Amino acid sequence: MNNQVIQFVRCGEIMEVRNVPPTRTLLELLRDDLNCTGTKEGCNEGDCGACIVVLGEAQGEKIHYSAVNSCIRMAHSVNGLALWTAEDLAAPDGALHPAQQAIVDCHGSQCGFCTPGFVMSLFGMYQNHVAQGHAITRELAQEELSGNLCRCTGYRPILDAAQRMASLPQPASDATKTLQKLEQIAQAGQAREADFSYKSPKTLSDLLSARTQHPIAQIVAGCTDVGLWVNKLHRNFEQVLDVSGVAELRQIADQDNTLTIGAAVKLTDAFAALVANRPQLHTFATRFAGLPVRNSGTLGGNIANGSPIGDSMPLLISLGASVVLASERGQREMPLERLYTGYRQNVMAADEVLAFIQVPKASPGELVRIYKISKRFDDDISAICLALNLHIVDGQVASASIGVGGVAATPVRAVQTEAALTGQPWNPATVAQATATLRAEFSPISDMRASADYRVQVLGNLLQRFWLESQGATGINLECFTLEGVQA
Structure with missing residues (x-):
């Protein structure tokens, strides 16, 4: 039996629950244990939003609110946070929020x-x-x-x-009381027992020590993938190591030429930092899953999971990003694409964790675009993801960096296409040659999202779109269109 106490603030009061298995989801805790049936189970995989709750975290003297999917969120992850469900919004006199x-x-x-x-x-x-x-x-x-x-x-x-x-009239705020209760939980040390069924270290040194001692523990952050394994594959983990509270891994350092993003930084915040440096990435950032998934998921988790259709990796590969792996033995850095050895496999040793992502900042002459092709425009998984980063100097391609998802067992760099572009004039002939090279460089599979032939054809089409956009063409993608009569 798991004796660790979960403490969180709800309706201005501290709630405690015990005997919660490490892989019990927040939705199960709410509906089955606490009888909060206003929160619904729909898809049970973070796609539909019926299960959304709001979590609050103290940030200085304010509370930051995040809508998240409770169906793929582990119950233990809300320890030390505030929680609101659909039952909690109306005022005591029944007035609606x-x-x-x-x-x-x-x-x-x-x-x-x-x-x-x-x-x-x-x-x-x-x-x-x-x-x-x-x-x-x-x-x-x-x-x-x-x-x-x-x-x-x-x-x-x-x-x-x-x-x-x-x-509408603004309701009375309970933020002050909620902050006081959150501080009370923090000062009490969270009253966590010593058993290791679910461990949430707060410092990098504690995380690395725990990883050394428990190399087979399942690492989680936002659980947007692990939650699927629990719900859909019925996997159970006796030991869970949650990295989302590690202070060093929650930081973004904006240095002269590099953004250093901690592995536990939420996707929402990581993309905000990337968009601040490269505004053209805004549309892609908003299409990376729905907001509740981005509010839970972390950039490091997306990278470490290593899905060939994980959208952050092609972008980061094209930007020349590297990853820093850490253990009690020290740290090592490598280009992101060298992290992977096969389908959802990587070079990390049993005692290592992904700690930081280093992303070079935008430079003069840089031309960056990323294209996500999916069956549904919003909140959908990619069939193809193509990210291109070219430096055009005096009409020539000085350098090319291209990341691709959905065409191999891992996210990949299109090295042959990069070579076909580098040193060549940026003109239709070069683009035509590079298009042929890109279509021949990979041998994608056919699956439920797209056929192999479709993927090959679309890869070349996207490079053609990139050329047209570089020449100022408009009206060639959905970003260029707005619905007439829609209220601004």
């Missing part, structure tokens, strides 16, 4: 199954924007609701509700 009232006013609920998840996403949006005095635009609402699916196709009134929230 603006997120709830706006849904009612705008007729945003149809069958109702997805509604609790939408309301929680709206609550997170309200706390992070409206409560801070910022407006919610239509574009922002579409981006931040990307992790919620409505099977009744009722999106318009829900988007209306997102914008209406700001016009």
Whole structure:
């Protein structure tokens, strides 16, 4: 039996639960153990948003709110955080929160199954924007609701509700009390027992020590992949090592020529740093899963998992990123693409962890684009991901760096295509030759997302698009189009 105590703040009070298995999900804890059935189970794999709850974390004198999928979040991961579910938003006198009232006013609920998840996403949006005095635009609402699916196709009134929230009376804030309770948990040392069923070190040295002592423990961060293994493959882990609380791994260092991103930095924050340096990556960043997945998942987790269709790796490969592996024996650094040895296999020793990602910052003459091809525009897994980084000097390709996903057992660098471009004039003839080289460089498989022939053809098409965009062509992708009559 697991005797570790899980402590979190809910409705302004500290809650404690015991005897929770290390791989029990937050959704199971809520519905089955705490009888909070307002949170729904839909897909059970982080795709539909019916299970969304909001987590709060103290950041100085404020609380940062994150909408997350409870179905793929481990219950132990909320230790020391604040938690809100759909049952927690209304005032004691029954007055609805603006997120709830706006849904009612705008007729945003149809069958109702997805509604609790939408309301929680709206609550997170309200706390992070409206409560801070910022407006919610239509574009922002579409981006931040990307992790919620409505099977009744009722999106318009829900988007209306997102914008209406700001016009409703602002509820009383319980932030001060919540912060006091979070501090109380922190000062109490979280009252965690000594057994190792679920360990959450707070420093890098403690993490490396734990990894040395328990090399077979399953490492988790946001659990956006491990949660799938638990729910869909019915895998169980007796020992779980959670790196998401390690202080050093939660930092982003902006140095002169490099961004150093800790492996436990949430995808939301990691992409924000990358977009701040390269604004053209904004659309790609918002298409990397839905916001609740980005709020839980970490950049280091996506890289370490090593899926051939993990979208961050092709981008980082094209940017010349390297990874730093750490153990009690020391650290070593290598180009990201050299991390992988096969399908979801890597060079990390049993006592090593992925600690940092080093990303060179944008340089003069750089031309960067990344293309994600998927069956659904938002919240979907890629069939093909192509990232290109060219330096054009006086009409010639001075250097080329290309990362590709979905064409091999691992994320890969298109070295032959890079060679076909480097030193050549940037013109249609060079692009045509490079297109042929790119199509011949890989032998992708056919699967449920795309056929091999489709992948080969699309790779070349994307390089052609890259050429056209470099020449100022417009109206050739979805980013160029807006729906007429949509409220801004």
